[in-house]
Amino acid sequence: MDRPNAASTNGIVLERVRKEFPGGIVAVRDISLEVHPSELLVLVGPSGCGKTTTLRMIAGLEAVTAGEIRIAGRLVTNLPPRHRNVAMIFQNYALYAHMNVRANMGFGLKMAGMPKREIRARVDQAAGILGLTDLLDRKPRQLSGGQRQRVAMGRAIVREPTAFLMDEPLSNLDAKLRLEMRAEIATIHRRIGAPTLYVTHDQTEAMTMGDRVAILRDGALEQIGTPLELYEQPANVFVAEFIGSPGMNLLPAKLDIDTFDDAWYARLGDSRLLIPPKARAALRPFAGHSVVLGLRPEDFMPSEHLRDSQSRIIQATVTRTESLGSESLAYLSINGIANSQPLLARLDRRTTIQKDTPILIGVDIDRLYFFDPTNGTTLK
Amino acid sequence: MTRFRAARFVRTVAIAAIILWSLAPIALGVVTSVSTQADVRAIPLHWLPDHVTMDPYRGLLGGTADIRAGGTVSETGAFAQAMWNSASITLISTLAILCVAISAGYAFARLRFPGRNVLFWVVVATAIIPVFTLVIALFQLLAEAGLIDRKLGLVLVFVSTSTPLAMWLVHNHVKELPTEPEEAALLDGCTRWQAFWHVVLPQMRSSIAALSAILVLSVWGEFLIPLLLTSTSASKPVAVLIPEYVGKYTTNYPLLAAAGVLALLPPAVVALVLNRHIRGMLSGSS
Numbered sequence: 001m002d003r004p005n006a007a008s009t010n011g012i013v014l015e016r017v018r019k020e021f022p023g024g025i026v027a028v029r030d031i032s033l034e035v036h037p038s039e040l041l042v043l044v045g046p047s048g049c050g051k052t053t054t055l056r057m058i059a060g061l062e063a064v065t066a067g068e069i070r071i072a073g074r075l076v077t078n079l080p081p082r083h084r085n086v087a088m089i090f091q092n093y094a095l096y097a098h099m100n101v102r103a104n105m106g107f108g109l110k111m112a113g114m115p116k117r118e119i120r121a122r123v124d125q126a127a128g129i130l131g132l133t134d135l136l137d138r139k140p141r142q143l144s145g146g147q148r149q150r151v152a153m154g155r156a157i158v159r160e161p162t163a164f165l166m167d168e169p170l171s172n173l174d175a176k177l178r179l180e181m182r183a184e185i186a187t188i189h190r191r192i193g194a195p196t197l198y199v200t201h202d203q204t205e206a207m208t209m210g211d212r213v214a215i216l217r218d219g220a221l222e223q224i225g226t227p228l229e230l231y232e233q234p235a236n237v238f239v240a241e242f243i244g245s246p247g248m249n250l251l252p253a254k255l256d257i258d259t260f261d262d263a264w265y266a267r268l269g270d271s272r273l274l275i276p277p278k279a280r281a282a283l284r285p286f287a288g289h290s291v292v293l294g295l296r297p298e299d300f301m302p303s304e305h306l307r308d309s310q311s312r313i314i315q316a317t318v319t320r321t322e323s324l325g326s327e328s329l330a331y332l333s334i335n336g337i338a339n340s341q342p343l344l345a346r347l348d349r350r351t352t353i354q355k356d357t358p359i360l361i362g363v364d365i366d367r368l369y370f371f372d373p374t375n376g377t378t379l380k
Numbered sequence: 381m382t383r384f385r386a387a388r389f390v391r392t393v394a395i396a397a398i399i400l401w402s403l404a405p406i407a408l409g410v411v412t413s414v415s416t417q418a419d420v421r422a423i424p425l426h427w428l429p430d431h432v433t434m435d436p437y438r439g440l441l442g443g444t445a446d447i448r449a450g451g452t453v454s455e456t457g458a459f460a461q462a463m464w465n466s467a468s469i470t471l472i473s474t475l476a477i478l479c480v481a482i483s484a485g486y487a488f489a490r491l492r493f494p495g496r497n498v499l500f501w502v503v504v505a506t507a508i509i510p511v512f513t514l515v516i517a518l519f520q521l522l523a524e525a526g527l528i529d530r531k532l533g534l535v536l537v538f539v540s541t542s543t544p545l546a547m548w549l550v551h552n553h554v555k556e557l558p559t560e561p562e563e564a565a566l567l568d569g570c571t572r573w574q575a576f577w578h579v580v581l582p583q584m585r586s587s588i589a590a591l592s593a594i595l596v597l598s599v600w601g602e603f604l605i606p607l608l609l610t611s612t613s614a615s616k617p618v619a620v621l622i623p624e625y626v627g628k629y630t631t632n633y634p635l636l637a638a639a640g641v642l643a644l645l646p647p648a649v650v651a652l653v654l655n656r657h658i659r660g661m662l663s664g665s666s
Contacts, residue, residue, distance in 0.1 A: 061563050081566040088567050094560030098582040107578075108568035159568070 010037040010072045011195040012058060012163050017067035019053050019219075027053040029219040030067065035163070038193040040186070042210030044200055045242075050219035051199045055165050058197065059088050072162040082111075087156035088165040092172060093148045095140040101127075101151050102136040108159045126154045129188070146177045153185070157192060164189075164196040170205065182209060203243055207231070215239050237376040240294050240369060246329070248369065249343050253293035255286050265311065266293050266368065269336025274311035274365055282379040283370055291379065294369030297329070300345040303360040313360045316343060321353050328353060332361065406644070412637035413437070420633045436638035458613050459621065459639060466600055466617035467646065469531050473538040474595040478588065480543050485550025486576060490559070500551070507544035515608055522609060529611045537609065538599050546591055553587045554580070589657035596650045618643045 012035040019028040028050040035041040043051045056062040058069055060081035069077045076084045087108075096104050105126060106119040114122075127133045130150045140148055149169060156164060169185070170178045186209055189196050200206055206213045207227040214224040215238070223235040227243075234240035234248070241247040253266040255275075264280055264287075265272040273293075275283065283291065303313045316332035319342060323329075330353050331342040345361060353359065370379040412420055413436050415429035440459045488500045511518075518537060519528070527533030557580070565575035581588075603619045610616045622643060625636045 059563075059567055061566065080571075081563075082569045082571065084567075086567065088564070090560045090564065092558065092560055094558070094564040096561055096565070096579055096582075098585075107565070111569035111574065155564075155568070 009034060009070075010162075011035045011039065012197060013068075013070040014054070014058070015068045015070075017054070017057060017069060018065045019050070019057060019062065020065045027219050028057070031216075031219075031221050033214055033221060033224060035195040035197050036211075037195050039211045040189050040196045040198055040209060042198045042200060042206040042213045043216060044203060044206035044210075044213055045216035045222075047201055049216045051201075051216050052167055053219075054216070055088070055167050055197060055199050058084075058163075059086055059165055060084050085159075085161050086163045086165055087159055087161040088167065089149075089152050089156055089169045091168040093140070093152045095148060095151055095155075097140055100137050100139055101132060101143070101154075104140065104151055105132075105154045105158050108155065112159075122158045123154075126158045129157070129191075130154050145173050146181065149173065149181055153188065157188065162194060164192075164194055166196065166198045168200055169198075171200070171202070178205075185209065204245055207243065213243075215242060233378070233380075234294075234369070235378055237292060237294070237371050240371070240378075244296060244298075246297050246344050246346075249295040249297060250371070251293050251295070251334075251341070251343065252290050252373065254290050255283060255288060257287055263311075266291070266370075268293070268314060269334045269340065271314045271316075271334065271336070272311060273314070273363055273368065275368065276366055279368065279370065279380070286372075286379070290373055292371040292373050292376070294371060295343070295363065296367060296369075297344045297346040299364040299367040300347065301362045301364065302347070302351055303362040312365050313362050314343070315358070315360055317358050318353050318355055321355055323349065325349065330359075330361075332359065409637045409640050409644075412633055413641045414638075415634050417632060417634060433634075436632075436634035437642070439635055440638050440642065459618070459642075461613045462616055462618040462621040463642065463646075465531060465613075465615055466619065466643070469534050469538070469606075469615075469617055470596055470599045470646075472531075473535045473542070473599045474592055476535065476539045477542050477546050477595055478592060480539065481546035481550050481591070482581075482584070482588065484543075485547045486554050486580065488547070489551045489554035490562070491572075503544050504548045505544075507548065511541050511605065515605070518605075519608060528609055529615050531615045533609055534606055534615065534617070537605055538602065541605075542595060542598065546595065549591060550584075550587070553584060557583055586657045589654050593650055593654035593657065597647050600647045 014031055014033050016030045016032055017028060018026070018030050020026050031050075031054060033041070043054060045051050053062060057064050058071070060076070060079060060083075064077055067077070068075060071084060071086060096107060099107065102123055105123045109119045109122060123136070124133070127136055130153060132147070132150055132154055135143060135147060135151075140151065143151065149172075152169070166185070170181050173181060182205065185198075198209060207230075210227060212224060212226055213230055215222040215230065217238055223230060223239045225233075230239060230243045234243060237250055241250060251268060253268050253273075256265040256267050256272065257263075258265065264275040264277075264283070266275055314332070315335040317335065318330055319333050320331040321328060322331075327349050328347045328351060330345045330347055332345060334340045334343055335358070347353065371377065372379055411428065414432050414434065415426075416431055416433055416435070419426055419429040419431065484503070488496060522528050522533045522537070525533075527536065561579050561583070562575045565579040566572070570578060600617075601619060602617070606615075606617050606620045610620060613621075618639070622636065622639045625632065625639060
């Protein structure tokens with residue numbers, strides 16, 4: 001977890017920020033994190049995890065119960081929104097319906113008392129970047145969803161704020177437009193280079209857009225890191241299941257030790273998987289007991305590709321298949337476990353799988369994850 | 381198909397009946413107002429006058445001696461004065477109610493302060509107290525303040541009795557408005573007041589127009605309170621003056637009708653001009 005060194009940075013710094021709502025509901029639990037200058041940090045988590053509340057506290061739209069917020073080295077915890085010099089992009093765009101695009105974009109500058117000519121020049125420039133030049137005289141209701149989103153972006157960038165806050169800015173757009181805007185936001189972010197905190201519930205958006213990703217759950221920070229770190233080294237079962245599409249398979253497995261050939265196995269019903277020696281140290285306290293075994297759906301392969309296949313395959317029955325064109329998803333029921341939860345495997349589209357048939361499926365044993373069954377933390 | 385047609389027929393007849401019911405008195409008033417007293421009293425009854433005359437209007441606005449001879453009370457300029465009283469009382473009351481109701485309704489809808497809900501419902505609850513139960517107390521209060529027979533007294537009473545309901549309507553409307561544009565304005569450098577002025581008020585244009593129309597119509601038509609609180613033409617509104625044209629022994633019906641028609645015009649114009657907004661508010665789409 002990252003421990004910010006206050007005031008040393010031009011980014012956004014949260015120090016033990018807490019939010020309690022009347023009635024004792026704790027929305028945010030002592031979160032500390034830092035958005036580095038010119039970084040795009042994605043705050044992701046299931047709905048109700050406190051990510052939007054966190055964003056609103058940084059904007060000044062929600063009072064902080066405890067803790068400190070600094071933006072560009074300046075303590076802003078108790079400042080009203082207008083004195084924080086941050087721009088926020090809202091999920092539903094929040095455009096001023098009665099003003100045309102030009103007035104919407106220039107409103108902040110007008111409130112700041114900037115001369116009209118300068119406002120005009122800045123709005124024209126931003127409109128050029130965002131491809132809004134022909135729409136400047138239109139009212140928001142005459143624009144499509146994507147165009148409104150651009151106007152919201154434009155309104156944010158003309159002010160040249162010290163930080164950007166984005167609250168699920170793409171969730172009202174259709175899938176194709178979302179992809180386009182995703183790329184566009186990333187481009188604009190690189191061009192402007194201001195610290196940006198981006199809130200979403202969509203892990204794909206988080207993984208593709210974030211320089212780093214912070215995962216929030218029940219108001220607490222679960223893990224923060226680059227997308228690859230979160231994918232490769234999840235701190236716990238929550239992160240493991242949340243990151244990845246589909247998420248990691250998590251199954252109870254018993255640790256068997258074969259003293260005869262000094263081999264460790266994770267037993268899953270009728271199958272057993274060899275545990276690589278490097279994983280043993282962390283697992284020693286659980287020898288002979290159960291752990292939670294994690295298997296990414298993409299770490300399966302047809303068994304014929306394996307050498308020494310005995311200890312690297314799972315015997316299962318295919319219960320359902322879904323073809324996505326580029327690949328196939330197989331839902332497997334592991335032999336020897338009654339009512340086992342389905343094991344999800346992503347397979348090459350050329351793999352032939354049929355519903356209700358037994359299958360021997362290979363596992364990349366170097367990519368097994370183990371979690372403490374009591375508290376869900378990673379064992380490594 | 382036949383059932384469908386029958387239903388349509390019934391509906392058409394019902395609508396026609398309602399229109400007739402509403403418009404007939406107005407039509408009768410207009411016809412009477414351009415008749416002579418003789419035509420009105422003729423037996424058998426004439427639906428249309430034999431002689432169309434503008435004398436009743438001339439008499440009202442000029443207050444001629446002929447009218448006095450007809451046995452009615454119409455001093456020179458009394459009617460015009462009453463129209464002016466009504467207009468100024470209505471205009472000032474409406475503006476004052478709008479100012480108070482909009483700012484209070486907004487504050488109750490958006491700002492968080494201790495006791496907000498209790499205070500809100502206390503204010504709204506006053507709207508359900510019939511004003512008739514308060515008239516004696518009101519009279520005493522205004523008498524002590526020296527506001528009997530003064531337009532200011534009437535304005536104060538209308539503002540205090542109409543504001544709670546208006547505030548409630550505004551409150552409900554603000555609750556339905558999205559909060560994000562205001563928040564965007566706060567981040568764009570606005571104070572709360574500036575956000576209200578630049579972003580919230582423009583969004584409320586339609587409902588403010590509708591509310592204004594409703595207030596104008598209700599204040600213009602107020603009868604009981606001004607009847608009790610006014611005594612001379614200094615403050616008497618037209619709604620109170622018109623019944624005075626009904627004499628004890630004889631009544632100049634054309635004059636009475638002309639007064640009614642003229643008094644009807646200002647609220648009718650307001651209703652027509654703001655009609656679109658009123659319909660919008662009633663259908664909840666403003």
